[in-house]
Amino acid sequence: MSRPLITILDDEPEIRQILTETLEEAGFRTQSFSRAREFEASLNRVTPDVCLVDLSLPDTDGLALVHRLALEQGAAVIIISGRAQVQDRVTGLELGADDYITKPFDPAEVVARIRARLRGGPRTVATTGNTAQFSGWTAHFDRYILEDDTGEETPFSHAEGEVLRLFLESPKRLISRAQMQESLGGGAGESFDRAMDVRISRLRTKLREDPKNPRLIKTIYGAGYIFLGDVSWL
Structure with missing residues (x-):
């Protein structure tokens, strides 16, 4: 290798x-x-x-x-x-x-x-394919593109893609900060928490979520996050 x-x-x-x-x-x-x-x-x-x-x-x-x-x-x-x-x-x-x-x-x-x-990258890539569909969106992880149901495309970063894939691989399940740290790696403590906050905020914007009442990526205060969409991998 x-x-x-x-x-x-x-x-x-x-x-x-x-x-x-x-x-x-x-x-x-x-x-x-x-x-x-x-x-x-x-x-x-x-x-x-x-x-x-x-x-x-x-x-x-x-x-x-x-x-x-x-x-x-x-x-x-x-x-x-x-x-x-x-x-x-x-x-x-x-x-x-x-x-x-x-x-x-x-x-x-x-x-x-x-x-x-x-450690974070290959683990998240290995378990599923490179394309996922959910709630009118298609995520193309090979091209780092989000595509809506009209065909309009929005790019996302490698870092945002890691978080999105983590959510899409575990829909409707609580993902704690500790689980995110274990899966994604990176700096610990406040630095990691801030990085996750930034990436999730940017993902919500790209998914056109209402920041006050997001319908897909829900924050469970003191516990973590839940992704509420139905997901199919192609």
Whole structure:
């Protein structure tokens, strides 16, 4: 089985070297880039398993790049940035990042976060197909597209897709935060809770839910969530 490929985009050579050495010692393959243009060109040739992306890049806006990656690539996206403000974290997650690590970081933590993402991804993909129908919607997980009953398409990110698939694989059953953490991985505690809140809010918007009274993704306060639609996998 091929070792997972991790791409590193950071304009600091010391950071690239630390991450490359640490990840390769941990058993991953790596590619590193100092410029977004070279990084994006590489995506036309191969899709990495995880992209590590710095936000402060000399040739592009890092947040805009994260958003493009989340919508267009099947890879998980982890931001590694010196921007430690809460709003930066929230914005990164809202734009589709799977996780957010601040500099300075412990290389061992980066390895652990990557392994958590890789554990979350394949487990959710393996049990069902790539297309599900529910409540007038069709979710195409191979294309990261939601299609309504008129054929109008709305893209969703890799991170949003993980949560949606988790709901669709367990309809009409309570899914606790602990179960979501176990299935999806990622940072623990408040960071994980905030990431889930952001992804679920974005999914509700894309499913045209009433935020005050959602009909599909119900919050059970203090317990978790229930997806109320009837689901069929194609």
